[in-house]
Amino acid sequence: MRALVWNGVNDLAVETVDDPTLLNPHDVVLRVGLTVTCGSDLHFIDGYLPGMRPGDVFGHEFMGEVVEVGSQVSRTEVGDRVTVPSFVSCGECWYCSRGMPSLCDTTNPNAALQQPVLGYPGGGIYGYTHPFGGYQGSHAEYVRVPFGDVNCFTVPEDVTDVQALFASDALATGYTGAVFCDVQPGDTVAVFGAGGVGLMAAASARALGAGRTIVVDRFPERLAIARAQGSEVLDYTEVDSVQEALREMTGGRGPDSVVEAVGMEGHGTGVQHVVDRAKQAVRASTDRATPLREAIMACRKGGVVSVLGVYGLTDSFPMAMVTNKGLTIRSAQQFGQTHMAAMLEHVRAGRIDPTPLATHTMPLEESVEGYRLFKEKEDGCVRAVFRP
Amino acid sequence: MSGPRDTITSAVRGAVQGVAGKVGEVVGRRSSGAQQTLTVGRPVDDVAALWRDPAAVRQALGDAGTVEADGDRWTWRLARPGSDDPVEWRTTLVEGGPSTAFPGSSVVLRWSDPDDGSEAASELVVVLREAPQDLGTEQVVRLDLPVPDLAAGALALALGYRARALVMTGEVPTITPQPAGRSADR
Ligand SMILES: NC(=O)c1ccc[n+]([C@@H]2O[C@H](COP(=O)([O-])OP(=O)(O)OC[C@H]3O[C@@H](n4cnc5c(N)ncnc54)[C@H](O)[C@@H]3O)[C@@H](O)[C@H]2O)c1
Numbered sequence: 001m002r003a004l005v006w007n008g009v010n011d012l013a014v015e016t017v018d019d020p021t022l023l024n025p026h027d028v029v030l031r032v033g034l035t036v037t038c039g040s041d042l043h044f045i046d047g048y049l050p051g052m053r054p055g056d057v058f059g060h061e062f063m064g065e066v067v068e069v070g071s072q073v074s075r076t077e078v079g080d081r082v083t084v085p086s087f088v089s090c091g092e093c094w095y096c097s098r099g100m101p102s103l104c105d106t107t108n109p110n111a112a113l114q115q116p117v118l119g120y121p122g123g124g125i126y127g128y129t130h131p132f133g134g135y136q137g138s139h140a141e142y143v144r145v146p147f148g149d150v151n152c153f154t155v156p157e158d159v160t161d162v163q164a165l166f167a168s169d170a171l172a173t174g175y176t177g178a179v180f181c182d183v184q185p186g187d188t189v190a191v192f193g194a195g196g197v198g199l200m201a202a203a204s205a206r207a208l209g210a211g212r213t214i215v216v217d218r219f220p221e222r223l224a225i226a227r228a229q230g231s232e233v234l235d236y237t238e239v240d241s242v243q244e245a246l247r248e249m250t251g252g253r254g255p256d257s258v259v260e261a262v263g264m265e266g267h268g269t270g271v272q273h274v275v276d277r278a279k280q281a282v283r284a285s286t287d288r289a290t291p292l293r294e295a296i297m298a299c300r301k302g303g304v305v306s307v308l309g310v311y312g313l314t315d316s317f318p319m320a321m322v323t324n325k326g327l328t329i330r331s332a333q334q335f336g337q338t339h340m341a342a343m344l345e346h347v348r349a350g351r352i353d354p355t356p357l358a359t360h361t362m363p364l365e366e367s368v369e370g371y372r373l374f375k376e377k378e379d380g381c382v383r384a385v386f387r388p
Numbered sequence: 389m390s391g392p393r394d395t396i397t398s399a400v401r402g403a404v405q406g407v408a409g410k411v412g413e414v415v416g417r418r419s420s421g422a423q424q425t426l427t428v429g430r431p432v433d434d435v436a437a438l439w440r441d442p443a444a445v446r447q448a449l450g451d452a453g454t455v456e457a458d459g460d461r462w463t464w465r466l467a468r469p470g471s472d473d474p475v476e477w478r479t480t481l482v483e484g485g486p487s488t489a490f491p492g493s494s495v496v497l498r499w500s501d502p503d504d505g506s507e508a509a510s511e512l513v514v515v516l517r518e519a520p521q522d523l524g525t526e527q528v529v530r531l532d533l534p535v536p537d538l539a540a541g542a543l544a545l546a547l548g549y550r551a552r553a554l555v556m557t558g559e560v561p562t563i564t565p566q567p568a569g570r571s572a573d574r
């Protein structure tokens with residue numbers, strides 16, 4: 001089959017690779033309908049996150065049609081149109097049975113690679129670095145999905161393929177982050193980053209009862225999507241201080257919670273940013289943590305900072321602000337399986353619509369160019385969707 | 389001269405080199421044993437049944453090797469670096485109940501070579517004890533093999549992790565023979 005592979009830092013190609021097959025009794029194989037770029041891929045494409053190997057098929061946000069089921073699969077059937085959260089859940093372990101599927105205790109074939117780093121290895125993910133399992137990714141004609149009954153969610157008829165696609169990751173992540181905010185009716189939630197994840201976090205926060213959402217970014221086309229979906233927006237390049245701007249916008253109280261949806265390649269201004277960039281350039285640090293620090297500064301006292309952006313070993317972490325402001329920090333890789341039923345219901349009811357994220361759709365053969373557009377944020381690209 | 393212990397050392401190195409090599413630090417001080425404890429959300433009896441079943445242990449070994457049993461005699465064939473010939477490790481499984489060496493244990497399974505009486509004899513020990521708060525079983529996997537800490541730790545974890553997956557889900561997570569993409573040497 002044809003697939004998009006990582007051959008090295010900033011070196012991608014569409015190549016012919018072996019088709020996936022059923023390996024375990026609970027596996028299913030999908031014919032990929034749609035598969036899409038994610039900001040998380042940029043971390044290893046750019047070389048900030050180690051653990052990829054030349055020839056790896058990547059991609060972890062997808063939907064498709066079931067074409068093969070293993071001997072122990074009982075609910076999922078050939079022909080089902082399904083969406084699949086990015087992390088592999090077993091549905092049986094302590095974490096999976098408590099709503100934390102990305103922390104699964106059994107689905108990481110490379111657990112021994114991850115234990116030295118995390119202490120306790122997490123679950124596997126499709127098409128990501130080898131410490132995360134080394135599973136084949138979704139930027140391909142077919143993909144193998146372990147524990148089909150746990151991870152495949154049938155898409156209701158009135159939910160489109162594109163909506164189902166984003167339920168796999170961008171929406172699943174944004175929704176997880178909004179749930180972390182413990183939104184009370186009428187709350188104000190600020191969101192740093194108007195990528196797919198941030199836009200979906202803002203939409204989810206409103207669906208969960210927020211009165212106001214304020215989205216911070218610098219790209220006008222992204223901010224325009226946020227505005228069209230009901231958020232107020234803040235272009236951080238137009239203000240001296242994001243923190244002050246948010247304080248002024250909220251009567252001096254500050255947002256009740258702040259979602260950080262930027263990650264380690266965050267862009268920033270000021271002296272600290274110059275230091276961060278220099279350190280990152282010589283690989284002394286992997287992170288430019290400006291938005292993370294700003295999120296912590298901007299949140300009101302006693303509020304929640306919900307961190308969705310992916311970071312490495314961030315230094316210069318403003319712990320004093322966390323303590324003195326009594327903040328709660330919550331973070332995770334998305335819990336898509338836990339929230340899927342609720343998310344699909346919000347989508348059906350029109351309270352959340354991920355459709356505008358699909359700014360570009362193209363054949364898989366053009367996916368190298370798709371990643372370039374996505375990475376450079378050219379031509380208003382929010383997400384490049386591939387049709388294998 | 390290479391004695392049986394060296395051969396086993398080299399076999400285990402081979403078996404874990406995939407894992408430990410990736411971790412990136414195969415040399416290090418020799419360890420007197422690596423131990424990895426995991427909690428398995430199933431009763432002690434279920435976990436013990438898995439470790440007594442050679443077919444299940446073979447599955448848990450994965451690419452580290454294979455094992456055959458004739459009664460309590462278990463013959464392990466462990467993958468060796470740069471060679472298609474696995475190395476053989478003949479052991480006898482001895483099962484004990486609660487042990488003072490492992491406080492609170494209810495089952496102790498020990499695989500070792502009965503003819504190797506030396507103090508430094510290689511062994512694999514699995515200790516099972518009831519976990520608190522109805523969490524199931526605390527499963528201790530201890531490898532007493534002269535390999536560097538990291539390598540032995542990686543194998544002990546891989547073995548324990550796969551055994552837990554097998555008990556919990558009926559399968560072992562695998563990407564073999566289907567790595568993420570083509571293999572790196574192609
Ligand atoms: N936790 C999870 O499960 C999970 C899942 C998916 C993605 N992620 C992470 O979420 C993050 C966002 O993903 P995405 O796909 O939306 O990425 P993206 O690259 O499309 O969007 C990131 C956005 O952040 C903006 N940004 C940069 N610096 C900023 C700053 N200082 N202040 C405000 N905005 C700033 C960029 O302009 C961009 O629009 C990434 O780090 C990704 O790895 C996490």
Ligand SMILES: [Zn+2]
Binds near residue numbers: 061
């Ligand atoms: Zn993602």
Ligand SMILES: [Zn+2]
Binds near residue numbers: 093094
């Ligand atoms: Zn699990």
